[in-house]
Amino acid sequence: MKTCPNCKSEIEDNWDLCWNCNYSMIENKVIEFKETTRISRKIECLRCKIPLIFSGEYKFHEGAKIGFFGNLFEAFVNREKFDLYICPKCEKVEFYLPQKG
Ligand SMILES: [Zn+2]
Ligand SMILES: [Zn+2]
Incomplete structure (x- = not known):
């Protein structure tokens, strides 16, 4: 010791x-x-011209009704996680595919 x-x-x-x-x-x-080594994207709200805030990962529950979105989600079939960004001003929510690495 x-x-x-x-x-x-x-x-x-x-x-x-x-x-x-x-x-x-x-x-x-x-x-x-460091708690997170994730590099957050610099995305601006198109309306407010201020940076969106990264608010975590959004995960689809198993059996979520993705079918409702139809073709829109077909390209994302193998992805179940999305990065969620929120505009602090107009509270617009944007989904982005998680960054690789
Ligand atoms: Zn110590
Ligand atoms: Zn906004």
């Missing part, structure tokens, strides 16, 4: 990262993990 120099937690000898505070023995500092 060794002791984290930052938070004094006990760490297994073969660990180089503190389980408690993310202190790295190699880099000698606390590593901050």
